[in-house]
Amino acid sequence: MASHVTLHRDMCYPTPHELALAGRALADEHPGRVRMRQAGVSRGGRPLWLLSVDGQRGGPREVLVVAGAHANEPVGGATALDLARRVVRAGGGGSGWHFLLCADPDGADLHRTPRPYSLLDYHRHFYRPPGPEQPEWAPSLLPPDRLPPETLALTALLEELRPVLQVSLHGTDLGGSWVQLIRDIPGLAEPFGKSAAELRIPVETGASDAAGWGSRGPGIFVMPQAGSADTRLSTWCHRGTTAIVEVPMWASGLVDDPAPHPDPRGALRMLAERLTRDAARVAGLREGLLGTEPGAAALLRAVDWTLGLIPDVAAGWTAPGVPPEATTASLASIDAFGRRLSLRAAAMLLRVLRAQAHPAAPGLDRLVTGWCEEFAARFRARWVPVATQVEHQSRTVLAAYGCLQSGQA
Numbered sequence: 001m002a003s004h005v006t007l008h009r010d011m012c013y014p015t016p017h018e019l020a021l022a023g024r025a026l027a028d029e030h031p032g033r034v035r036m037r038q039a040g041v042s043r044g045g046r047p048l049w050l051l052s053v054d055g056q057r058g059g060p061r062e063v064l065v066v067a068g069a070h071a072n073e074p075v076g077g078a079t080a081l082d083l084a085r086r087v088v089r090a091g092g093g094g095s096g097w098h099f100l101l102c103a104d105p106d107g108a109d110l111h112r113t114p115r116p117y118s119l120l121d122y123h124r125h126f127y128r129p130p131g132p133e134q135p136e137w138a139p140s141l142l143p144p145d146r147l148p149p150e151t152l153a154l155t156a157l158l159e160e161l162r163p164v165l166q167v168s169l170h171g172t173d174l175g176g177s178w179v180q181l182i183r184d185i186p187g188l189a190e191p192f193g194k195s196a197a198e199l200r201i202p203v204e205t206g207a208s209d210a211a212g213w214g215s216r217g218p219g220i221f222v223m224p225q226a227g228s229a230d231t232r233l234s235t236w237c238h239r240g241t242t243a244i245v246e247v248p249m250w251a252s253g254l255v256d257d258p259a260p261h262p263d264p265r266g267a268l269r270m271l272a273e274r275l276t277r278d279a280a281r282v283a284g285l286r287e288g289l290l291g292t293e294p295g296a297a298a299l300l301r302a303v304d305w306t307l308g309l310i311p312d313v314a315a316g317w318t319a320p321g322v323p324p325e326a327t328t329a330s331l332a333s334i335d336a337f338g339r340r341l342s343l344r345a346a347a348m349l350l351r352v353l354r355a356q357a358h359p360a361a362p363g364l365d366r367l368v369t370g371w372c373e374e375f376a377a378r379f380r381a382r383w384v385p386v387a388t389q390v391e392h393q394s395r396t397v398l399a400a401y402g403c404l405q406s407g408q409a
Contacts, residue, residue, distance in 0.1 A: 011386045012114040013074035014081070016046065016105040019067075022081050023051040023101055030088055039100065040153025043133075046105040048153050051080070053087045055096035055161070062096040063401055064163040066154065069136045069170070071107025072128040072344075075247060076169030078386060079393040086394060095401070098161055103135045103150055110298060119250065119381065120372040122173060123347035129298070130305030136168060140233035151235065158239045165404055166242040167397050173248070174381050175336055176204035176255040177392060178219040179400070180244040182236055186407055188243075189217025191399035199392050201248065201384060202256040206330025208337045209246075218256070243400045247389045252379035254332040264326035271331075271338050272314040278342035279310040281367070282349060285360050291352055299348045306345040313341065336379065343371045 014022065020036075027034045030053075039050040055062065065083060067076030080099040087097045102108055107129045116122035132141045135150035142148075158166065177196050179188065196203050196219070203219035210221035223231060236242040261267060286307065291300040317334065346368050353361040375381070 011078065011390075013386060014077050015114065016049075016068070016077070016102040016108050019077045019081065019101040020047070020049050023049055023084075023099075026051065026081075026084060026088070033088060034084070039157055040149055042104070042106045042150055043148055044106040044109075046109075048103065048105070048150065049101045050157065051084055051099040051101055053084055053097045053099075054094075055098050060164065061094055061405070062098065062161045062163045063165045063167065064157060064161055065097065065099045065167045065169065065397065066103050066136070067100060067169045068102035068104055068108055069134065069168055070128060071104055071111040072113075072126060072173075073169075073171035074108065074111070074113065075171040075249070075386065075389045075393065077102055079169050079390045079397070082390050082394050083397060086398070096161075098157070098163070100154065100157065103154060104129070104133075107133070110295060115386075116249070118372070119174065119376050120369055122249070123343060123368060123372055125351070126344060126347040127299060127351075128302060128306075128344060128348075130302050133301075136235045137230075139235060139238075140230040154235050155238055158235065163240055165401055166236070166238075166240060167400065168236065168242065168244045169393055169397075170244055170246045171249060171389065172204075172246050173340060174250040174375065174379055175207075175248050175252055175333065176202035176219070177245075177247045177396075178204040178207045178210065178221065179246070179396060180207075180210050180213065181216075181220065181222045182242040184216060184222045185241065185243065185400055185403045186216070187403040188396075188400055189220045191403075192220060192396050193218055195392050195395040195399070199384075199388050200251070201388070201392055202251050202253055204246070204255040204329070204333060205258060206255070206327050206333050207246070208330070208333040241404060243397070245393050245396050245400075247393050248384055249389070250376070250379075250381040251384050252332070252336075252381060254379055255329050255336070257328040257332065259328045261326050261328050261331045264331060267331050268317040268334070271335055272317040275310060275317075275338040275342060276314045278371075279307055279345070282342060282345045283307050285353070285364055286345075286349055289349075289352065289358075293355075296352045296355060299352050303345050303349050303352075306341060306348075310341055313338070332379070336375075339371065339375050339378075343368065343375065346371065 040048040110127035112125040213221035
């Protein structure tokens with residue numbers, strides 16, 4: 001049985017169903033080394049599939065790779081399959097590799113972007129669930145008795161496998177690549193940077209997601225001992241060493257510019273004002289809108305969650321104590337983060353308005369189109385082929401495991 005997902009320059013992002021078919025095909029081709037099993041079930045009743053290569057339960061060299069934790073970051077599934085095939089070809093070497101092919105299949109069903117041709121195309125069918133419905137992040141926002149089944153399945157796997165390394169595969173819409181580490185993996189910066197350079201992927205040296213984290217080289221960030229409570233309660237910190245590997249869909253050279261920004265405080269004030277203004281435009285259209293159909297209800301929950309984040313984000317950018325010096329890269333990352341918050345809320349709201357033939361839909365459509373075009377133009381967006389995204393993620397994961405094993409030898 002041939003795999004339905006192959007790596008080539010024009011490949012698409014595989015759906016959860018395609019991932020399952022490809023995983024079963026690999027298990028059929030290598031019955032002595034590869035197996036597929038159901039590790040749980042989603043809120044909507046969809047299976048959570050675990051693909052294992054040479055795996056043991058609680059062995060000393062097990063690795064758990066988690067794909068699809070964020071529905072709008074679909075590259076992870078393709079990378080997981082690529083890694084599984086690489087491990088099979090390499091002969092294992094005494095290590096067990098386990099791949100959760102899609103941690104949130106319900107979310108993936110709502111975010112339908114197999115091959116986006118532009119930022120606008122990507123946002124036409126955009127969906128990112130609110131924090132309490134995200135498998136990795138739910139423990140930081142919900143009490144234990146209210147955790148979603150996807151989170152329970154993931155934490156059960158961590159307890160069963162006790163991996164020496166957990167890898168979470170993520171992807172940003174526009175920017176560069178970076179790695180967040182819960183514990184340092186010495187030596188990772190060199191192979192990570194070499195891979196990014198060879199593949200023409202910018203390294204995000206001032207990633208806003210890692211603000212306040214220490215750096216072990218360009219694009220490598222390590223969580224401080226006094227890390228935020230949200231992060232420490234996530235599944236990233238449940239057990240062992242975790243690496244979160246980000247790769248962009250569209251690349252921008254602005255995010256790796258180390259030059260000092262001439263006026264960071266002024267820039268942050270401007271970005272906060274723009275974010276507040278844009279959010280208010282979306283919130284005005286959201287007011288009073290009802291969504292009784294399950295898909296519309298999910299989209300509106302996500303809109304409300306995203307809009308609810310924005311006041312604190314904007315206030316944080318203008319609060320006393322903001323560093324008076326910052327690089328062009330770090331301000332570019334903050335700029336991109338703010339743009340995507342309001343754009344995501346607007347894009348998800350537009351899906352609801354269009355489905356209901358709401359009279360405000362054409363106006364919001366024009367707004368989303370304009371924001372996408374401005375975002376791409378401001379950052380000089382350059383598409384990174386899916387196969388290139390996969391190649392860089394796979395290299396980084398293998399390098400992280402190799403450096404970790406070298407450090408423990």
